[in-house]
Amino acid sequence: MPINSGEFYSDLASKMEASAIREILKLVQNPEVISLAGGMPDPATFPVEDIKKITQKVLDINSARALQYSSTEGLPELRKCILEHLAKDGNNGELENIIISSGSQQGLDLVGKTFLSPGDIAIVELPSYLAALNAFHSYGGVLVGVPMDEDGMRMDILEEKLIQLKNKGKKVKFIYTISNFQNPAGVTMSLARRKKIIEIAHKFNVFIVEDNPYEKLRFEGDPIPSIYSLEKNDSVISLGTFSKILCPGLRIAWILGNKEVIRKMAILKQATDLCTSILSQLIAYEYCQMGKIEENIKSNVKIYTRKRDAMISALEKHFPKEATWTNPKGGFFVVVTLPEYIDTGEMFKEAIAENVAYVPGAPFFADGKGQKTMRLSFCYPSEENIEEGIKRLGKVIKKRIKN
Amino acid sequence: MPINSGEFYSDLASKMEASAIREILKLVQNPEVISLAGGMPDPATFPVEDIKKITQKVLDINSARALQYSSTEGLPELRKCILEHLAKDGNNGELENIIISSGSQQGLDLVGKTFLSPGDIAIVELPSYLAALNAFHSYGGVLVGVPMDEDGMRMDILEEKLIQLKNKGKKVKFIYTISNFQNPAGVTMSLARRKKIIEIAHKFNVFIVEDNPYEKLRFEGDPIPSIYSLEKNDSVISLGTFSKILCPGLRIAWILGNKEVIRKMAILKQATDLCTSILSQLIAYEYCQMGKIEENIKSNVKIYTRKRDAMISALEKHFPKEATWTNPKGGFFVVVTLPEYIDTGEMFKEAIAENVAYVPGAPFFADGKGQKTMRLSFCYPSEENIEEGIKRLGKVIKKRIKN
Numbered sequence: 001m002p003i004n005s006g007e008f009y010s011d012l013a014s015k016m017e018a019s020a021i022r023e024i025l026k027l028v029q030n031p032e033v034i035s036l037a038g039g040m041p042d043p044a045t046f047p048v049e050d051i052k053k054i055t056q057k058v059l060d061i062n063s064a065r066a067l068q069y070s071s072t073e074g075l076p077e078l079r080k081c082i083l084e085h086l087a088k089d090g091n092n093g094e095l096e097n098i099i100i101s102s103g104s105q106q107g108l109d110l111v112g113k114t115f116l117s118p119g120d121i122a123i124v125e126l127p128s129y130l131a132a133l134n135a136f137h138s139y140g141g142v143l144v145g146v147p148m149d150e151d152g153m154r155m156d157i158l159e160e161k162l163i164q165l166k167n168k169g170k171k172v173k174f175i176y177t178i179s180n181f182q183n184p185a186g187v188t189m190s191l192a193r194r195k196k197i198i199e200i201a202h203k204f205n206v207f208i209v210e211d212n213p214y215e216k217l218r219f220e221g222d223p224i225p226s227i228y229s230l231e232k233n234d235s236v237i238s239l240g241t242f243s244k245i246l247c248p249g250l251r252i253a254w255i256l257g258n259k260e261v262i263r264k265m266a267i268l269k270q271a272t273d274l275c276t277s278i279l280s281q282l283i284a285y286e287y288c289q290m291g292k293i294e295e296n297i298k299s300n301v302k303i304y305t306r307k308r309d310a311m312i313s314a315l316e317k318h319f320p321k322e323a324t325w326t327n328p329k330g331g332f333f334v335v336v337t338l339p340e341y342i343d344t345g346e347m348f349k350e351a352i353a354e355n356v357a358y359v360p361g362a363p364f365f366a367d368g369k370g371q372k373t374m375r376l377s378f379c380y381p382s383e384e385n386i387e388e389g390i391k392r393l394g395k396v397i398k399k400r401i402k403n
Numbered sequence: 404m405p406i407n408s409g410e411f412y413s414d415l416a417s418k419m420e421a422s423a424i425r426e427i428l429k430l431v432q433n434p435e436v437i438s439l440a441g442g443m444p445d446p447a448t449f450p451v452e453d454i455k456k457i458t459q460k461v462l463d464i465n466s467a468r469a470l471q472y473s474s475t476e477g478l479p480e481l482r483k484c485i486l487e488h489l490a491k492d493g494n495n496g497e498l499e500n501i502i503i504s505s506g507s508q509q510g511l512d513l514v515g516k517t518f519l520s521p522g523d524i525a526i527v528e529l530p531s532y533l534a535a536l537n538a539f540h541s542y543g544g545v546l547v548g549v550p551m552d553e554d555g556m557r558m559d560i561l562e563e564k565l566i567q568l569k570n571k572g573k574k575v576k577f578i579y580t581i582s583n584f585q586n587p588a589g590v591t592m593s594l595a596r597r598k599k600i601i602e603i604a605h606k607f608n609v610f611i612v613e614d615n616p617y618e619k620l621r622f623e624g625d626p627i628p629s630i631y632s633l634e635k636n637d638s639v640i641s642l643g644t645f646s647k648i649l650c651p652g653l654r655i656a657w658i659l660g661n662k663e664v665i666r667k668m669a670i671l672k673q674a675t676d677l678c679t680s681i682l683s684q685l686i687a688y689e690y691c692q693m694g695k696i697e698e699n700i701k702s703n704v705k706i707y708t709r710k711r712d713a714m715i716s717a718l719e720k721h722f723p724k725e726a727t728w729t730n731p732k733g734g735f736f737v738v739v740t741l742p743e744y745i746d747t748g749e750m751f752k753e754a755i756a757e758n759v760a761y762v763p764g765a766p767f768f769a770d771g772k773g774q775k776t777m778r779l780s781f782c783y784p785s786e787e788n789i790e791e792g793i794k795r796l797g798k799v800i801k802k803r804i805k806n
Binding site for chain 1 (some may be wrong): 405406408409411412413414415416419420421441443444446449451454455458459462463466467468469470471472473505506508509512516517518519520523534537538540541542576577608610636637638646650651652653654661663664667670671673674675676677678679680681682683
């Protein structure tokens with residue numbers, strides 16, 4: 001009798017189903033489909049010539065090291081170089097405050113593994129990054145959502161939730177926020193809110209996990225100090241990555257925080273993948289110390305600003321007046337809100353029939369709502385495809401509008 | 404008041420402590436110390452010139468893809484190429500039977516995450532690979548050890564344990580075995596035992612996880628068909644890796660098994676690290692399809708055979724008659740057994756004082772025994788250093804021998 005794998009799964013594995021995006025991306029394989037769904041950077045932003053030169057250099061000079069196992073915490077010289085860059089914005093730390101992760105997703109996984117036992121509570125934004133919700137769910141985390149407005153997470157509601165949970169005797173492990181150009185909502189937490197979230201975190205004795213992949217991709221306005229840089233009590237864990245300022249293919253990201261937590265994460269990471277590719281780390285290190293990151297960011301910002309503009313003007317041109325959308329000052333994403341009676345999950349097949357794809361909003365909402373929303377990304381498609389994709393999508397939506 | 408991170412850890416994270424090897428390797432930083440501890444391949448086995456050429460080619464032709472995110476399951480062409488190689492030894496599978504992992508350690512992590520809820524039982528060999536035990540512990544797995552002899556895991560004791568556990572109403576999720584040149588013990592499971600373990604697994608309805616990193620590093624004797632190739636009921640999960648036949652720095656390994664399990668693992672991997680570096684995957688793919696793997700394995704086997712011989716003859720020359728050791732026909736490791744009254748954990752500091760390092764055996768034993776054993780590796784140090792290291796270690800041991 002063949003083995004029935006279902007009866008062998010762990011409790012948590014049994015509950016983990018294929019994500020909506022995962023299933024969607026399979027439908028998007030057809031080259032006729034214009035995808036406004038994925039969050040892949042534009043390959044035009046990859047500094048290919050520099051990476052080629054660097055890679056050759058690394059393999060010329062350092063192959064015995066570059067192709068070997070390495071330490072779980074990551075290359076000290078890479079961690080130092082990242083620390084120097086972060087310090088320019090007031091994000092201070094020593095070598096023991098930082099660990100290299102295999103992409104930011106591993107950072108999120110380690111956050112889940114470090115803090116969450118089944119039933120433990122984490123506060124997340126409504127909506128929030130789908131793959132972070134998945135990582136926290138995969139450890140049995142119970143996610144409590146706090147809505148956002150144009151200034152980010154609503155601090156009045158956050159405090160209310162924390163009081164309610166405290167009164168019920170529930171311990172909250174951390175508050176998860178994507179402080180800049182949030183995925184999916186595109187909004188940025190204001191300085192006042194950043195100060196307030198720290199005050200609240202201290203009052204209720206809870207960690208803040210600040211996920212910050214898009215900070216440097218700001219199209220307009222002044223940078224706002226990170227929550228990590230504003231907090232002085234070692235209770236912020238900050239996640240950063242090379243994926244959006246260099247390229248995602250290397251899978252090099254970092255976690256900055258409390259030395260004790262970083263040490264625990266290193267122990268857990270060792271059981272997870274031993275170490276991150278040292279070849280990738282050496283390439284990221286050489287690029288970091290060349291001092292070209294700022295320059296590359298500038299050229300990336302130019303590319304993405306044009307694409308954001310293309311999407312916003314296409315939305316104005318092709319979407320019905322019943323639709324509203326965020327107008328992000330940076331990052332990769334726009335969230336569109338449609339009338340209550342439209343379910344973007346149901347509408348998805350019609351969009352695919354018109355050869356355009358997006359991500360339905362519901363999976364981003366820890367409270368199971370958001371059916372009327374959708375995430376559109378302007379990072380990967382060309383400006384022409386953005387215009388054409390929005391046009392097609394506008395047509396699909398207009399068919400659903402009731403008069 | 405500063406945050407007290409200890410009170411925030413998950414139940415499982417609280418229990419995860421730095422491994423013995425981790426702490427040991429810190430002591431081994433001193434270049435005076437000859438380390439017989441680590442399991443790093445000899446860099447002389449890395450085909451550096453080929454990797455250089457391949458990497459340049461990949462970045463010349465395919466940079467937009469190589470530096471991008473990729474699918475969680477891994478590149479189809481790499482998976483196909485691996486399947487073709489595996490099929491030569493009767494390890495058959497289709498594309499849905501294989502997933503790329505970020506090193507074999509991620510394979511072990513995914514095995515733990517897929518199958519083990521806290522308290523679930525896995526059977527392991529006594530001794531077994533430390534980092535596998537850690538991965539299983541990190542999900543709360545309860546590990547039941549079965550001793551080995553020179554033919555591998557003792558099938559009579561395995562069956563006995565399974566009967567006992569069944570009688571207690573306990574479900575066993577899988578049997579974990581390193582079938583070839585076991586880490587740390589160096590022994591290989593005989594063909595008769597392989598057939599028997601399949602029979603037992605079927606009888607008791609339990610998965611077998613066959614970890615097989617060293618299979619191709621056979622110094623003498625004929626290859627034995629893998630458990631995966633002998634089993635016809637989809638209940639073997641097989642782990643393989645490029646780390647020992649190409650280089651570990653790419654972090655490219657694979658998991659071969661039951662399509663349902665592989666699909667579940669892909670869902671879990673997505674929450675863990677989204678995808679494995681596509682640059683690394685493309686390098687591994689190009690190398691795989693060049694057809695040079697067999698040739699590289701041959702030259703690696705030559706190198707490691709000489710080193711194994713150097714270690715065995717040094718042991719014969721320098722170790723006291725009270726010590727016994729395995730004489731592995733492949734792989735990286737020798738296990739030495741000393742008289743009962745010697746605790747290799749306690750003796751470790753004396754060895755470091757003599758500038759030689761090894762790994763004390765106890766952490767490899769799921770039953771907490773093995774204090775009188777130690778793991779020695781001949782993979783990384785030069786033949787001269789193997790001889791000198793064993794000489795120093797012999798001196799340390801002789802001081803502890805009671806007359």
